[in-house]
Amino acid sequence: MRKSWGIFNLGLVMGLGVFSSIAMASMYVYQPIGSSTVLGSYGNRHALSTAAGNPASSYLMANLQGFRVGFLGPIGIGVEGGGVNGINDRVDRLEAIFDEDFTSSIDVDAIKTEAQAIYDDQGQAAADAFVVAKIDEVLADINNSLDSADVVISDISRTTYAKFSTTVQGPFLPIIYKTRRRGVFMLDASASLVGRADVLADNLTLTGVDELDAVTSTSELDGVDVSGAGIESDTSVYMKRASDLRFSLGYSEMVSRSETSALIVGGRLNFHRLALDQKLTVLNEDDDSSISYSDFFLSRDSVSSGISLDLGLILTGRNFQLGASVANVNEPEFDYKGLVSDCTGLTGADKTSCEAAIRFAGKGVFSLNETYKMEAQMTLDAAIKSKDQHFSLAGSYDVNSIADPLGDEYQWATVSLSYYTDSWVLPGMRIGYRKNLVGSELNYFTAGLTFYRRLDVDVAYAPENDDGNSGAYVSVGYSFVY
Numbered sequence: 092m093r094k095s096w097g098i099f100n101l102g103l104v105m106g107l108g109v110f111s112s113i114a115m116a117s118m119y120v121y122q123p124i125g126s127s128t129v130l131g132s133y134g135n136r137h138a139l140s141t142a143a144g145n146p147a148s149s150y151l152m153a154n155l156q157g158f159r160v161g162f163l164g165p166i167g168i169g170v171e172g173g174g175v176n177g178i179n180d181r182v183d184r185l186e187a188i189f190d191e192d193f194t195s196s197i198d199v200d201a202i203k204t205e206a207q208a209i210y211d212d213q214g215q216a217a218a219d220a221f222v223v224a225k226i227d228e229v230l231a232d233i234n235n236s237l238d239s240a241d242v243v244i245s246d247i248s249r250t251t252y253a254k255f256s257t258t259v260q261g262p263f264l265p266i267i268y269k270t271r272r273r274g275v276f277m278l279d280a281s282a283s284l285v286g287r288a289d290v291l292a293d294n295l296t297l298t299g300v301d302e303l304d305a306v307t308s309t310s311e312l313d314g315v316d317v318s319g320a321g322i323e324s325d326t327s328v329y330m331k332r333a334s335d336l337r338f339s340l341g342y343s344e345m346v347s348r349s350e351t352s353a354l355i356v357g358g359r360l361n362f363h364r365l366a367l368d369q370k371l372t373v374l375n376e377d378d379d380s381s382i383s384y385s386d387f388f389l390s391r392d393s394v395s396s397g398i399s400l401d402l403g404l405i406l407t408g409r410n411f412q413l414g415a416s417v418a419n420v421n422e423p424e425f426d427y428k429g430l431v432s433d434c435t436g437l438t439g440a441d442k443t444s445c446e447a448a449i450r451f452a453g454k455g456v457f458s459l460n461e462t463y464k465m466e467a468q469m470t471l472d473a474a475i476k477s478k479d480q481h482f483s484l485a486g487s488y489d490v491n492s493i494a495d496p497l498g499d500e501y502q503w504a505t506v507s508l509s510y511y512t513d514s515w516v517l518p519g520m521r522i523g524y525r526k527n528l529v530g531s532e533l534n535y536f537t538a539g540l541t542f543y544r545r546l547d548v549d550v551a552y553a554p555e556n557d558d559g560n561s562g563a564y565v566s567v568g569y570s571f572v573y
Contacts, residue, residue, distance in 0.1 A: 122285075122501075124167030124258050124566045128549040129523040129537040131487035131505030133472045134405065134414065136480050137519065138511075139570050140165050140547070142265055142277060145403035145416040145472065147357030149277040150343040151480075153269035160266045165547060165568025166259040171531060173560040174250030196229055197303065197317045206309045219308040226306055230297070237295040237322070244326055248292035250559050254499070258283040260568070265339075277341035277359070286332040286388050287497045291371070291451060293325035325447040328372045329457070332388050333496035336364040341401075352408040359401040366391040367427040367463055367496055371448045373440070397423035399465055412485075414472040419465045425496075427461040466493040481511045492529040500530035511541065518542050525551060531560045545569055 123131070125140025134141045134148025139161055142149045153159055202225050210218035261280040269275045299319035306312055343357030370387045403416030430452070431437070434445035452459045474485035485507050492502035507523030519541030526534050533556060539549035551564040 122167075122169055122256050122258075122564065124260075124549075124564075125165035125568050126521065126539055126541075126547055126549055128167070128525075128551050128564060128566050129505075129521045129539045130485060130507050130509060131472065131503065131523070131525065132414065132416065132470045133412070133474050133483070133485035133487055133507070135483060135485075135509065135511075137541075138509075138547070139265065139267075140260070140568060142267065143279065145357070145405060145414045145470070146341050146359040146401045147343045147355045147403040147405040147414065147416070149265070149267050149341055149357060150269075150275045150345065150355045151405070151407070153267050153275045158266065158268050159571075160263050161260065161568070161570045162545075163262055163569045164260055165549075165566045167257065167564060167566035169256045169551075169562065169564035171252075171254040171533070171553075171560065171562035173252045173531070173558060174247065196232060197300065197320060199303070199312055199315055199317060202226070203309070203312050206312070210309065215309070222309050222312065223307060226303055230300065230304060233297055237297060241292070241294050244290070244295075245292045248290045248326075252287060252289045254285070254287040254497070256283070256285040274342065274344040275357075277339070277343070279339040279341070280337065282334070282336050284332070284334045284388070285495065285497060286330065287499070288328055288330045291325075291327045291329045291456060293327070293447075295322050295324045295326075297321075298323050322375070324373075324375050325450055326374050327444070327447055327451070328374060329451075330370045330372075330387065331497045332366075332368050332370075333463070334366045334391055335496075338362045343403075352406055355405045355407065357403050357405075361399045361401065363397045363399065363423070363425070363465075364394050365397065365425045365463075365496070366394045367425060367461075368393060369427060369430055369457070369461065371430060371444050371451070373443045373447045393428035395425045397425055397465070399423050409478050410476060412472075412474040412476055412483075414487075415469065417467055417469045419467045419493075422467050423465050425463045425465070427463065429460040432459045463496045468493045481513075483507075483509050485509070489528075502528040502530075504528055505537075507537070513544075515543055519544070521549075531562070532556060532558070533560055533562050535562065535564070545571065 126135070126138035127141050127144055130138060130141055132144040134145050134151050136151045139152055139159070142152050202222060205225070206218045206222050209221050259282055265277050265279040267275060267277045297320065299321055300317060302315045303317055306315060339359055339361045341357060341359035343355055345353050345355050347354045368387065368390070400420040401416065401418045402420055403414065405412060405414045430448045431445045432449060434442055434449070437445050448459065451457060469490040470487055471490060472485065472487035474483045476483035487503070487505050489502045489504070492500045494500050503525060505523060505525045507521055509521035511519040521539045523537040524535070525537050533553040535551040535553045537549065537551040539547060541547050547568045547570070549566045553562040555561040
């Protein structure tokens with residue numbers, strides 16, 4: 092039992108510490124990178140990474156005629172977690188429970204000795220009654236301890252999760268080109284990885300005591316074998332992973348113009364190579380799975396392809412900017428690799444986890460063959476700005492919520508204040524606030540600096556909320572001077 096708990100603890104540490112072990116990094120709209128971390132969907136010509144938001148915003152990024160390109164990144168890394176504070180106390184409580192040797196309290200010989208003394212003093216009926224009562228007491232004590240453990244495990248399962256994400260944009264991307272006719276083309280490519288680990292709770296069950304539980308008299312104690320007594324549970328670590336290689340082709344142009352404003356429209360096709368997988372590991376299994384955690388998160392052995400379409404428009408004037416966009420208009424679908432539904436031929440930990448997965452799926456906890464739909468989402472943005480966009484007060488709002496590939500819901504609302512400068516000494520500065528209106532309901536405080544008009548550093552931090560969730564993101568990119 093001690094070894095089983097070691098695996099449980101290892102599973103939690105893996106889920107919470109895997110962030111530091113991922114070296115690899117389609118930017119997901121759920122967790123923006125670069126200056127969009129602070130600015131949201133608002134397209135600012137001084138922040139090249141914001142061109143990945145509204146497809147019409149690439150028009151604002153372009154030079155009067157010719158190319159504008161990125162250099163390195165941005166690369167973004169983010170973590171979210173729930174129930175982390177206080178986890179050590181709950182682990183200590185569980186360790187205290189599992190430190191108890193449950194089978195040591197099932198001492199058949201001691202029961203026989205006490206029963207014999209009662210038989211000599213009070214007779215057979217009293218001895219038999221003692222035996223039944225004593226067995227009930229011993230088994231009840233064990234089950235009470237298991238019930239206590241069940242409460243702790245259920246609490247961990249309900250409140251604790253760990254999630255990481257990392258995204259990197261291809262070098263020298265995006266490439267933005269404005270033609271002589273003022274149409275703007277954009278090429279972009281990126282790679283991303285997002286994963287999540289949860290604990291699925293299952294009751295601890297005492298097994299191997301059926302013979303003892305069936306005893307009704309002193310004579311039936313003879314031959315009772317409890318050497319196989321133990322604890323069984325399907326309590327597991329459940330992990331999901333999505334990695335995407337994305338190539339994008341966009342186009343935008345100004346369709347009308349007046350003395351005070353201009354209307355810009357744009358569209359973008361995104362070509363996805365998405366690898367989705369899920370893994371379940373039973374925590375009281377002594378053997379190791381044939382697939383390690385690192386192999387699981389980094390593998391791309393089951394890939395599905397799809398194309399998504401984004402559309403957007405921007406109405407801009409001297410001192411204002413209004414935008415609207417719809418991502419994933421066509422809502423493409425992608426298949427998970429899925430969990431094994433036939434356990435034939437499997438052995439050890441793989442067989443145990445396979446059988447547990449089937450039982451959890453039967454309870455409706457998850458699907459063995461899951462499908463991810465890249466749902467459509469409309470976003471509105473608005474800004475009060477200076478003519479050259481050096482100064483802006485902006486906000487953006489996702490009209491509807493959508494689920495990411497791991498099933499977590501996102502609907503962002505952001506507000507930001509930014510100042511960019513032509514000075515090589517004074518850095519560009521931005522601060523903001525970002526809230527997920529659904530799902531984790533995290534409130535992020537965001538800030539960013541642009542050094543030497545090239546190096547962008549953006550961070551976001553969400554302190555623990557009432558549900559015990561918290562998160563942090565950092566993004567770094569280096570682009571050519573704007």
